[in-house]
Amino acid sequence: MAYAHTPISRLLKPLLQSFRSLSLSSNAPRAASFPSSIFPNPRSFSTTPARLAKQQGRPKKDPRITLIRYHLQHPKTPRPLRLSRMRALRHWTIHRAWMLAKRKKLAGEETELMRMYQSMHSACEELRTMDSPGTRDAGRLYRIALEKKGIFKHGGVPIEYARLQTDTPGREPWNHGWTR
Amino acid sequence: MSLRELSSIFYRLSRRAVRPSATISQNCRRYASTEASRASPTQEVSEDLQELESVSSYYPISNPNEDIKAYDPVKRVQGRRRQLPPSRYQFRSPRYYRGPLHPHQPPPPSDPSSRLFVPGPFSHTRLEQTYQSTIAPDLMAMTYVHTPPGTVKAEKGDRLRSWDGSSPYHKGRPKRGPRGPGEVLRVMEKDINFRNIPKIESVVVHSMVKGALDDSAHLHVAGIMLQAVTGVRPVVHRAKHSEAQFGIRISQPCSLTCTMRGNQALDFVDKCINLVMPRIKDWPGVKGTTGDGAGNISFGFNREGAILFPEVEVNYDMYPPKMIPGFHVTIRTSATSDRHARLLLTALGVPFYGKLVD
Numbered sequence: 001m002a003y004a005h006t007p008i009s010r011l012l013k014p015l016l017q018s019f020r021s022l023s024l025s026s027n028a029p030r031a032a033s034f035p036s037s038i039f040p041n042p043r044s045f046s047t048t049p050a051r052l053a054k055q056q057g058r059p060k061k062d063p064r065i066t067l068i069r070y071h072l073q074h075p076k077t078p079r080p081l082r083l084s085r086m087r088a089l090r091h092w093t094i095h096r097a098w099m100l101a102k103r104k105k106l107a108g109e110e111t112e113l114m115r116m117y118q119s120m121h122s123a124c125e126e127l128r129t130m131d132s133p134g135t136r137d138a139g140r141l142y143r144i145a146l147e148k149k150g151i152f153k154h155g156g157v158p159i160e161y162a163r164l165q166t167d168t169p170g171r172e173p174w175n176h177g178w179t180r
Numbered sequence: 181m182s183l184r185e186l187s188s189i190f191y192r193l194s195r196r197a198v199r200p201s202a203t204i205s206q207n208c209r210r211y212a213s214t215e216a217s218r219a220s221p222t223q224e225v226s227e228d229l230q231e232l233e234s235v236s237s238y239y240p241i242s243n244p245n246e247d248i249k250a251y252d253p254v255k256r257v258q259g260r261r262r263q264l265p266p267s268r269y270q271f272r273s274p275r276y277y278r279g280p281l282h283p284h285q286p287p288p289p290s291d292p293s294s295r296l297f298v299p300g301p302f303s304h305t306r307l308e309q310t311y312q313s314t315i316a317p318d319l320m321a322m323t324y325v326h327t328p329p330g331t332v333k334a335e336k337g338d339r340l341r342s343w344d345g346s347s348p349y350h351k352g353r354p355k356r357g358p359r360g361p362g363e364v365l366r367v368m369e370k371d372i373n374f375r376n377i378p379k380i381e382s383v384v385v386h387s388m389v390k391g392a393l394d395d396s397a398h399l400h401v402a403g404i405m406l407q408a409v410t411g412v413r414p415v416v417h418r419a420k421h422s423e424a425q426f427g428i429r430i431s432q433p434c435s436l437t438c439t440m441r442g443n444q445a446l447d448f449v450d451k452c453i454n455l456v457m458p459r460i461k462d463w464p465g466v467k468g469t470t471g472d473g474a475g476n477i478s479f480g481f482n483r484e485g486a487i488l489f490p491e492v493e494v495n496y497d498m499y500p501p502k503m504i505p506g507f508h509v510t511i512r513t514s515a516t517s518d519r520h521a522r523l524l525l526t527a528l529g530v531p532f533y534g535k536l537v538d
Contacts, residue, residue, distance in 0.1 A: 062500050065397045068404045081292040085267045088292065095290055109312055113374035116317055117324075124326040146326055152519045153536065157322075162529030164310045164450070 307446040307528065315527045316377045323372045323523070339365060367474040369517035378475065378515035378524040383445040385410050387507035388435040393427055401503040403436055408491040410448060412438040449511065453529045456481065456488045465531035468522075473538075475515030477525055482506040 083091060127145055131138040150156055160174050271293045273286045289296035340355035357365055370376060385406060391398030399416070406414045414436040419428045428434060440448055457463065466479040483506045486492060492499065515521040519538045526532065 062397075064498055064500055065401065065503075067498070068400050069397075072400055072404055080273050080295050081297065082270045083292050085264070085269075091292055110374070113317065113320065113377070117320060117374040120321065120324050121326065124324075125328065128326070128328060142326075146324075148323070151322055152523065152538075154532070157523065157526040159529070159531065161527060162453070164306045164454070165313070166306070 301443055305443050305446045305450065307450045308443070311379065311528075315524075316379070319523060319527060320372060320374060320377050323520070325371045367516050369520065372520065376514065376516075378513050378520050380445055380449060380511060380524075381514050382439060382441045382512045383448050384510040384512065385438045385440070385448075385507050386435065386510065387437075387505045389505055390426075390434075391503065392434055393429075393432060396433075397500075398503050398505075399433060399436070401499055402505045405486070405492060405499060405504060406436055406438050406507065409486070409489045410438040410440055411444055412440055414438045449528065451489065452509065455490060456485060457530070459488050460485050465533040466525075468532045468534040468536040471518030471521060471537070473518060475517055475521040476510055476512045477518070477521050477530075478508055478510040479530075480506060480508045 124142065124145060127142040128139060130141065163173070271287065273293055273295050274282075274284045275295070277286060278284070286296075287294045289298075291297060338355075340357060341359070342355050343350040343353055345351070357363070372378070387402055387406060389398050389402045392402070403414045403416070406412075415438070416433050417435045417437065418431045419434050420430070422428060422430045460481075461484070463485075466477070470479060471477050481488075483504055486504055486506050487496065492504070511521075511525065513521040513524055515524060517538060519536070522532060522536065
């Protein structure tokens, strides 16, 4: 009986049993061994098979829909995790460290952006105050620097710009000769 | 105690010796112009700084090594007045939230014993990294508006209507909105600075399932498809009014929405832009007139577009092919106008076509 619990045998067992029962019934008919008056079959009350009677009224459902409905019944949230004291403590420590790291990263990003913004500001201020007021073309560079021509129109940001960073960028960054 | 103080003094002295060189090397970016202009005054400034104490007084004086040696876990355990609960004790989060006054409160969602706990994140999103390193600074530079120092802000008129004080009950009443039916206070566009660069806040996927009016199977198939695509359990909405033209009766379930936030939303946008949109046949792009005027952009995928999502494509056979729905996608951005939101989405790679309306 060592093989009795292996998954293959478990799968095969009902098949084998059905096969055996088939062969048994063919070899020795039941009517001979058990008289029907002692074991009356409750199904034999009606002569029509039960399955046929059920399927007549309704149209056949797609089994995929039945499967989808079955899986939609899955409970929303699983049982909460249960950690022992030390595991919970470890989790807590790691969580705090992660929050700290995240906050540091966000603060770093913001200070970097602020630095850029301030340097832009100082550069523009420099351009603005470069020329004395009376001179010809005073503030020309300042005006050009702050021009926003067409950034909100089509092609304001070229489509080639939208390429996300990858670890392994392609050898040819953009196929300019592509046509449909 | 004296020994301990001595060691701390040594520690502070050594830190003071090390600190100034560290501050110089801290800024890893070098600009030739900045250095040239700074060359002479740097020396004077550093001399001035010599008098200042380099270490703040808030720095803990105790030596960490001594703290570690002084820590005795056994003594600590014995000194406890009450024993801790046994290690196998498990806190059980309440199944339902019963309000802030109930004595049994659920733990924060970051706690693993919470029912809302979600492990992760396990990876960074590509979109987020690109946005942070490239797109955000570029958007900021592109839309930079210079305000010279000392600029006086022009006073703007009040947008809300105030009450005339004809009744004593007008005191403390909130101001009224704009006059007229259907009028709402419009969102005003703000200049972009380093604090409010537009970014994606959340993505809402919505699908009106017409077949659900006759057969709930349509709703179920659409629900499980949206769940596969977005990773969020869809919420079912019922019809608010009866509409004879659409064949809708009141309180009949007819549509589904999924709301994604954070990394999920970014991943979904990434999928749309890089996997689905390029493969839709004869697709001109997103209409330029989209947007609600407050920086939220919507577009839609029809049935053929929905099939192109990798989650649907992988086991396409599991969905009854006639019941796969199309859906609308609304990208909610932190931009305050449509053109800013469109700028962000164009930078991410969404093509727009036709007339652009702000």
